Amino acid sequence: MKMKRTPALLALVAVAILAAVAGSVKSAVAAGPTITIWADQDRKTAVTQLANTWAAARGASVNVVVHDFGKIRDDLGTVAAADAPDVIMGAHDWTGQLAANGLVQPIVLSAATKAQFPAYTTNAFSYGTAVKKLYGVPTQIENIGLVVNTALVKVPTTFAMLEKEALAFKKKKAGNLAIAVQQGTNGDAYHMYPFFSGLGGYVFGFNKAGNLDPSDIGVASKAFLRNAKLVDKWNKEGLINSKVDSSTAQNAFLKKQAAFWITGPWNSDTLKKSGLKFKIIQVPKIAFPSVPFLGVQGFLVTKYAATHGVESLAQDFVANYISTPAAQAALANASGRWPANSKAGASFSDPVLAQFGKAGKGGVPMPNIPQMGSVWTDLGQAWVRSTKGAGAAKAAASFTAAARAIADKIG
């Protein structure tokens, strides 16, 4: 008897739940065109506010989905079309990979708007082996600088002075570091870039069309090799040591065991709270200007916007709204970074960020071509090998090997 009744009961429960699901889905569909945006937790509130303001003016609606920033690039390649975002936040060095995958749509900024952005910020988001297209609207910029504890040392104006001050400070007490710059076992080509560029190294050259050329690798450029002996000297003196990792470097500076620290605006709150007297400068010129890598973040329109039939709207949000000074200032405030739009920058004030901005003068945007993935480890490891103190490899040999390895990997 029981056996006959149960299937009916089962069907009843199933139908009830099906109805509930159908009901909830139906109510979601009725709202009209919706733009889905992937933003990280930190900027969710700011992005939601901006997007709602924009949506109210246009009569559309938005759905801001929190997505871990570090995962946005790769998840966009695997997400199901139905769940895919129409607009994402992104870093400029993802541009090549996203565009090569065909996952992002070209954006056209009006000439007047484009003029409000420093050329390097829009170049950073441009990619194309044949025709170079803009794929993102820059929103904020960041770079590292040399933080100097002015209570402990003088602010150096030349590299020789930096070297002298740093080594003198190191000798004062056991446990002191000369320059606190993070590497660790895994290396950190990003934080070492000022020294790399100062010695005449570069990552990729440019071809005739003005595009980054992955076959021109400058990790062991002639100029760099000519100056590579300096690295061996720094290693011997202990100016730089690859065994210093990020927490060692930060702790040393905060505990006054280092007077020089190379870091970026993500530590500006730490610096403000530290109570230390400090000034942020660019690493003084070595043989060439010791410029840092520049990082640009921005908003991109995905290919799925076209699939979802909301491309014009998504393009409008990114190209016509996110590019405005007001939106840029709001985003910069939320992220603790300098805005990319120079009009927004003119009315933006933050003493620490401003100093970091100055330290980035003449900087090089991180290469945005997908081949960059083959560079980070080897360039970082070349530094690790040649600055690990006793038993370190000669810099010339180490960087030559790295250049060959990178060329092999890129193929």
Added chain:
Amino acid sequence: MSANTAGLPDEAPRGAIVPRVLAFFSGSVGVAVKVALLAMSNALAAWAAYVLIDRGHWIALGILVATTAGIDALYFGRHTLPAKFLLPGVLFLVCFQIVPIVYTIDVAFTNYSTGHILKKSSAISQIELTSLQPPANGKQYFMAPAHDSGGDLVLVLKDQVSGATFIGTEKGLTPLPKSDVTANALGITAAKGYSIIKGNELFALDQTLHAFHVPTTGQSSITPQTISTAVELEPTLRYDSKTDTFTRISDGVVFRDNGKGSFVHGDQELEPGWKTTIGFHNFGTILASKALRGPFFRIFIWTIVFAASTVFLSFFMGLFLAIVLNKKGLRFQRFYRSLILIPWAVPGFLSLLVWQGLLNDDFGVVNRIFHLSIPWLFDANWAKVSCILVSFWLTVPYFFLVSMGALQSIPEELNEAAHVDGGAATQIFRRITLPLVLIATSPLLIASFAFNFNNFNNIYLLTQGGPTQTNQPIAGATDILISYTYKLAIATGKGQDYGLASAVSIIIFLIVATISGVSFSRTKALENIN
């Protein structure tokens, strides 16, 4: 063999509980639980079906319906008792083992990698889209789609620089008096004689607008970009669907499908490409490429050394500790036992990162306390030692537990009898304890070996496979096969190469399967001793 043989006196009451529990669940309570569980499973299926229908995944829907119907039929049937117990296991086996394996094999035969993730049709339209470029003196416009008096779609356009106004149709541009058009900050709001399309009607036109071209001079045309702007662009490539080729307009160069998911001309390649099946090409690459093949043997040897020494060192240490702490009358026995389990209780991720800090040669605690200056992580050979040491530390508690269980299952009489016969402690250990423990633990030893063979976390969190070697582009000194595969997948060429990595995974799978298979057949020989 297992520990429960020790508890003979408990047998009687336990025997009474089991039938009672069975009886309880066979009654109406059991039916209610069954119905509730099945209703949940069916509701889940109904929800999944809704999603699948919505997205048009018809094959998956078919499988879902068949499986759900099968589950219902099985649990309402009367004569399928063994199947009722087997089914959940089989379902999980299919979901978590068979599907990933099939997927990996499928990917290994494709070119799935950076630049090859779309379907061919999407890749073609993406190439067309990205090949557009602004012509010399190309203009940008404020734009508003509108209906003309006949109800046809037109674009009201206003040059962003000169302010000149036009009506754009698929035939071309017609000038419009400036005074006829009103605009505000958001764009064009009105045009005399035309009704501007707004709101949801405008949003619904998305795909129509992007296909709408207002021809200007030459190949150029004006196309809407956003809901309120349009731009003049000219194509640089033309696709011919008959020959399936792209032709570059400026010099007539033809790009052809190279059968590997790209349009190419010589060494020039159009981006993006698409995902396609390329047969044994990935396996061929592994054999042919010196950079890949070169370190393979060296890494293979190190992987075996790493896995074998981790397992054997930890096993003997675990066994030793178990024997020591198994001694009757030992004070604080429980305390010691729990102490040994600590490495196992702390999440591996955390302890690996902590170890990385401890082993730092200038600033790490290990070198400081012992006044050493050993380059634990910075020297190729010491890094290998560190990897084994840390894995050893993480694995000992496991073998301690396992050995303790095995030891307790050895009947006390055996040892006593050996004593009476005058056996020395070492003899008893070698002839009695070890063989009996091994019978119980050898399958676990093999499983642990297979696990450590692919122990990505230990290697990657401790050394990232490093330190790198100057003569090796990809593999570091401590890379095991699986971390090497990961590096192949994410950090070579133009980004990620999932196809190649899957092919290497299959090779690793074959190696592990062979080793395990041979070992298991040896274990059977061991069991025969008993």
